[in-house]
Amino acid sequence: MAVEITDSNFQETVLNSDQPVLVDFWAAWYGPCRMLGPIIEGLHGDYDGKAVVGKVDVDNNQQIAMQYGIRNIPTVLIFKNGEVVDKFVGVAPKASIAEKLNSFL
DSSP states (O other), rough: OOEEETTOOOOOIIIISSOOOOEEOTTTTTHHHHHHHHHHHHHHHHHHOOOEEEEETTOHHHHHHHHHHHOOOSSSEEEEEEEEEEEEEEEOOHHHHHHHHHTTO
């Protein structure tokens, strides 16, 4: 299961990570987020030990969402060395997300 990222563990899990981190900003009640969910879970398994793949529930972690200007969901940010290096909004195929993440490994 993808790492649950919260306001309280964001610094340690994302900003201080020595691996690239893919963060899915989502909400359980929104259809496109539910469509992207299984893709994110699959990526978590594929990148175990190579990258961190996690999810931020925007309803429960509004501080992070506001900090990164998340206005639409799902939004996926890729972090490397504590900085946002890529971003996309909406549902994308697993292969295209993997290609983006691979470029930061």
